[in-house]
Amino acid sequence: MSAPATDRGLLxxxxxxxxxxxxxxxxxxxxTLAAIGAxxxxxxxxxxxxxxxxxxxxxxxxxxxxxxxxxxxxxxxKATPLILTGLACSLAFRMRLWNIGAExxxxxxxxxxxxxxxxxxxxxxxxxxxxxxxxxxxxxxxxALWGGIAGVLRARLNVNEIITTLMLNYVALSFxxxxxxxxxSEGGFQQTVxxxxxxxxxxxxxxxxxxxxxxxxxxxxxxxxxxxxxxxVWWVLSRTRTxxxxxxxxxxxxxxxxxxxxxxxxxxLVFLASGAxxxxxxxxxxxxxxxxxxxxxxxxxxxxxxxxxxxxKFHPLGVIVAAIGFGALILAGREIQPAGIPAMIQGIxxxxxxxxxxxxxxxxxxxxR
Amino acid sequence: xSLEVLLAAGVASGTVLLLAALGEILxxxxxxxxxxxxxxxxxxxxxxxxxxxxTGNPWLGxxxxxxxxxxxxxxxxxxxxxxxxxxxxxxxxxxxxxxGVAMVLGEGLAGGGTGALLPTLTIPLLSAIPFLGPVLFxxxxxxxxxxxxxxxxxxxxxxxxxxxxxxxxxxxNPTAADALGVNVIRTRxxxxxxxxxxxxxxxxxxxxxxxxxxxANQTTSGQGWIAVGLVIFARWSPWRALLxxxxxxxxxxxxxxxxxxxxxxxxxNVFHLYQPATFFLDMLPxxxxxxxxxxxxxxxxxxxxGAPAALGVPWHRGERGL
Numbered sequence: 001m002s003a004p005a006t007d008r009g010l011l012x013x014x015x016x017x018x019x020x021x022x023x024x025x026x027x028x029x030x031x032t033l034a035a036i037g038a039x040x041x042x043x044x045x046x047x048x049x050x051x052x053x054x055x056x057x058x059x060x061x062x063x064x065x066x067x068x069x070x071x072x073x074x075x076x077x078k079a080t081p082l083i084l085t086g087l088a089c090s091l092a093f094r095m096r097l098w099n100i101g102a103e104x105x106x107x108x109x110x111x112x113x114x115x116x117x118x119x120x121x122x123x124x125x126x127x128x129x130x131x132x133x134x135x136x137x138x139x140x141x142x143x144a145l146w147g148g149i150a151g152v153l154r155a156r157l158n159v160n161e162i163i164t165t166l167m168l169n170y171v172a173l174s175f176x177x178x179x180x181x182x183x184x185s186e187g188g189f190q191q192t193v194x195x196x197x198x199x200x201x202x203x204x205x206x207x208x209x210x211x212x213x214x215x216x217x218x219x220x221x222x223x224x225x226x227x228x229x230x231x232x233v234w235w236v237l238s239r240t241r242t243x244x245x246x247x248x249x250x251x252x253x254x255x256x257x258x259x260x261x262x263x264x265x266x267x268x269l270v271f272l273a274s275g276a277x278x279x280x281x282x283x284x285x286x287x288x289x290x291x292x293x294x295x296x297x298x299x300x301x302x303x304x305x306x307x308x309x310x311x312x313k314f315h316p317l318g319v320i321v322a323a324i325g326f327g328a329l330i331l332a333g334r335e336i337q338p339a340g341i342p343a344m345i346q347g348i349x350x351x352x353x354x355x356x357x358x359x360x361x362x363x364x365x366x367x368x369r
Numbered sequence: 370x371s372l373e374v375l376l377a378a379g380v381a382s383g384t385v386l387l388l389a390a391l392g393e394i395l396x397x398x399x400x401x402x403x404x405x406x407x408x409x410x411x412x413x414x415x416x417x418x419x420x421x422x423x424t425g426n427p428w429l430g431x432x433x434x435x436x437x438x439x440x441x442x443x444x445x446x447x448x449x450x451x452x453x454x455x456x457x458x459x460x461x462x463x464x465x466x467x468x469g470v471a472m473v474l475g476e477g478l479a480g481g482g483t484g485a486l487l488p489t490l491t492i493p494l495l496s497a498i499p500f501l502g503p504v505l506f507x508x509x510x511x512x513x514x515x516x517x518x519x520x521x522x523x524x525x526x527x528x529x530x531x532x533x534x535x536x537x538x539x540x541x542n543p544t545a546a547d548a549l550g551v552n553v554i555r556t557r558x559x560x561x562x563x564x565x566x567x568x569x570x571x572x573x574x575x576x577x578x579x580x581x582x583x584x585a586n587q588t589t590s591g592q593g594w595i596a597v598g599l600v601i602f603a604r605w606s607p608w609r610a611l612l613x614x615x616x617x618x619x620x621x622x623x624x625x626x627x628x629x630x631x632x633x634x635x636x637x638n639v640f641h642l643y644q645p646a647t648f649f650l651d652m653l654p655x656x657x658x659x660x661x662x663x664x665x666x667x668x669x670x671x672x673x674x675g676a677p678a679a680l681g682v683p684w685h686r687g688e689r690g691l
Contacts, residue, residue, distance in 0.1 A: 019688065050473060098457055153659075159666045162404065162457070163598040167655040170591055174651040182645030306461055340472020347408075347466025351448065354462060358454035 013366050020363050027360050028313060035356035036311075039349040046344065057336060064335065065328030073204065073217040077289060079320075079327030080219075081106065083226040084281035085305030086312065086319040087233050088147075092274040094237065094314045095250040097267060101150060101165025102278040103302025104172035105143040109279025110286045111176055112142025114293040117199045118184055118192060128198040135199060136225070136283050143279015144272040146172060151271025155264040161271075169302070177295050184293065191294035201288035222284030227320065229277060234316040246270060278302065300343065304330070307350045375626065376504045379619030382579050384516040385410075385571045386614035389596035391516075391523050392567030394605050396442075398527060399560035400540040400679035403445050404460025407593030408467020409565050412437040413572020415471040418583050419478065421485030421576075430485055431573050438569020439562050441467055446561040450554055453683035464593070468586070475583050483581035487511050487574075510578035512570075516611075519567075523607040536560060540677035543684040553684055568593070591655070598658045602665035605677065613661060621654040 044054035065075045085102040092099035099105075113135040116122070122131055146168060153159040177190070184192040201221035208215035237243035249256040249266055257263060281301065286293055304326050312318025326346070333342035389406055396403045403409075416437035421430030441463055448459045489508050496506040505517070527533040538546035539556045547553045575592070576583060595617060603610035628647045630638060640647045669675050 019685075046470075046473075100461065153663060157663055157666055158670060159659075159663050160598075160601055163594070163601065163662050164659050166591070166594045167598065167659050170655040171652045174648045177651075178645050178648040181648065182643070185645075303465060307465065310458060339476065340469050342469075343465060344469030344473050347462055347464075347469045350458070350462035350465055351444070354454045354458050355448055355452060358448065358452035361453070 013368050031356040031360045035352040039352040042348050043345045061332035064332040073219040075327045075331050076219045076223050078331045079324045080222045080226050081281040081285055081301045082323035082326055083320055084277050085301050086308030086323050088274045088277035089305040089309035090314040093309050095246045095270050098162045099165050099274045101168050102305045103298050104169035105146045105275040105278035106282040106298050107172040107176050108146040109139035109143035109282025110297050113139035113283035113286050117195050131198050135287050139279045139283025140276040144276035147271045147275020151268040155267040180295050192292045194292045200291055220288035222288040230316040230320055307346050310353050373503045378622045383614040383618030384513045385574050385592055386596050387516045388571035389568045390599040390610040392564035393600045395560050396564030398536050398540045399557045400677055401557050401561050402456045402681045405463025406568050406596050408464035409438040409441045409568040410572040410589050410593040411471035412467045413569030414576045414588050415475045417573030418484050418576035427485040427487045427577050434569040434573030435566045438565040442561050442565020446558045450557045456681050478583040479585040487578045512574040512578050520607045520611045543679050595658050598662045602661040620657050624650040624653045
């Protein structure tokens with residue numbers, strides 16, 4: 001199990017890099033925190049290298065995202081789609097299925113939710129209590145189908161899902177553009193008309209008649225939906241037979257096959273569910289935040305979901321925490337120049353997390369010869 | 370728009386896909402999956418453009434691009450080969466990192482002109498061949514010829530030389546290769562770095578030859594990912610990579626060209642009847658990639674040909690693989 005010592009020095013002891021047999025419970029969390037710390041230091045060094053003041057940038061990010069209750073509300077708005085894409089990635093990654101298409105599934109979800117409103121399925125004046133659930137379902141179905149394409153291709157024809165999900169991201173964006181530039185365009189602009197009020201998810205500010213302090217807070221019902229989704233994903237993964245089978249298939253596909261688990265069905269199922277979660281993110285964005293469909297909707301949420309999933313070690317509760325952190329980064333990042341800094345920090349975080357992850361699997365031991 | 374002009378443009382822009390795919394083939398043949406192609410392509414494109422712009426010397430830009438691609442690839446090699454981390458995630462991290470770094474360092478360069486350009490060449494004699502001459506050998510960028518030369522060179526190196534045999538052994542069965550005295554770790558690091566160098570070269574080909582200039586996040590338009598798909602279609606063979614690169618690039622080009630003229634072959638351009646319909650043309654290259662990967666996967670199943678057996682599996686001496 002261990003690498004043989006190559007150093008045959010004069011000392012009676014030697015250092016060996018050994019694989020850990022068991023991991024202490026505190027280690028993964030400590031490693032993640034260390035990774036985040038290392039990522040901050042590295043990002044700071046890179047920022048200093050390009051002539052920015054890292055302390056000013058970090059202070060700005062903290063102030064602009066957690067400074068008071070209003071910006072905290074804005075942070076939660078940004079975190080909402082991230083929780084859902086983070087869950088989408090976590091669920092798929094847990095079975096070692098690389099769904100990198102949350103971005104496209106989110107766009108299709110936004111399209112599906114918009115179609116419910118704009119295709120005139122419901123007569124004008126339909127109350128929100130019918131319209132909004134219909135939009136949520138529309139978004140989830142569209143996202144699920146989009147994810148399902150990659151799932152079926154993987155299950156039936158063994159087609160690499162990384163490629164298909166990625167390519168479908170580009171296809172989804174073109175599809176969306178066709179609708180917002182074409183049939184649904186508002187007077188030639190690249191966006192649809194604003195949805196009727198009944199299609200808007202409730203926002204906290206609407207409770208200001210009850211609690212005056214929340215006036216102006218834009219956090220919306222999508223955040224609650226995301227929390228519920230996180231709860232459901234947690235419950236399914238850790239408390240149901242299906243979840244157990246998904247985890248087993250992820251940890252040891254061969255054992256899962258011997259145990260009689262139908263892997264192909266599980267693959268399609270996981271892709272449908274993963275796509276539905278990302279689709280819900282899209283529905284929540286159009287219904288809760290922008291109130292119309294436009295092509296500048298995704299902003300890399302699907303890719304940030306990958307980083308979030310890894311940072312959270314695929315645990316739904318961790319996804320919520322990590323998503324709020326990245327929501328802050330993205331919110332504050334809008335005003336930071338150069339514009340690529342949030343993306344760069346995300347990359348550095350992911351590299352640090354996987355390095356820390358790999359290091360926790362090994363231990364240095366002093367061995368007597 | 371004649372067929373020759375279209376194909377010549379396809380060959381030119383296919384060089385980006387070809388160089389990136391050749392790099393990824395070399396890396397994957399050693400058993401290392403590097404999904405960071407898009408990120409390496411980005412930093413290569415930026416390094417080439419920026420150094421070319423500031424020094425006025427495209428060759429220095431080329432060197433910078435190769436170094437930038439290699440540097441990112443070495444990070445991947447350290448994380449996956451040395452530490453044995455998951456190759457898929459490390460590659461994704463590399464793509465995020467490379468894209469972010471290129472965006473940060475490229476701030477303000479977009480729309481700032483074309484910078485230094487790599488020279489174009491017309492090959493005497495060969496360019497006189499009917500059809501093939503105008504398509505392949507007339508007024509093409511020097512990188513097109515580099516790509517054309519690298520295809521047989523890669524094939525010969527991998528399939529016909531002793532180091533190539535070692536490379537394949539490491540990718541198929543690292544434990545056996547190790548028992549025969551091949552340095553598995555070193556081989557994997559070298560070919561991961563070499564792959565990064567070629568992808569960096571591909572990046573410089575974008576910004577200094579094919580579509581000169583820096584277009585911020587539009588610069589690569591997913592070509593790094595297309596190259597990863599191309600490797601699967603190519604079944605890790607340089608020759609099929611050449612074929613696939615030309616095919617996909619020509620379709621990409623065609624999708625652009627069809628949006629322009631009012632008439633195609635004497636028929637009014639249907640896409641001009643309803644302009645937004647051109648967005649369906651934009652989907653074509655990406656759908657085509659899915660199609661060729663599906664075809665490649667089917668053929669791989671049917672003929673029992675597959676990826677290098679140890680692709681994506683970490684290896685440490687004395688430990689059993691997954």
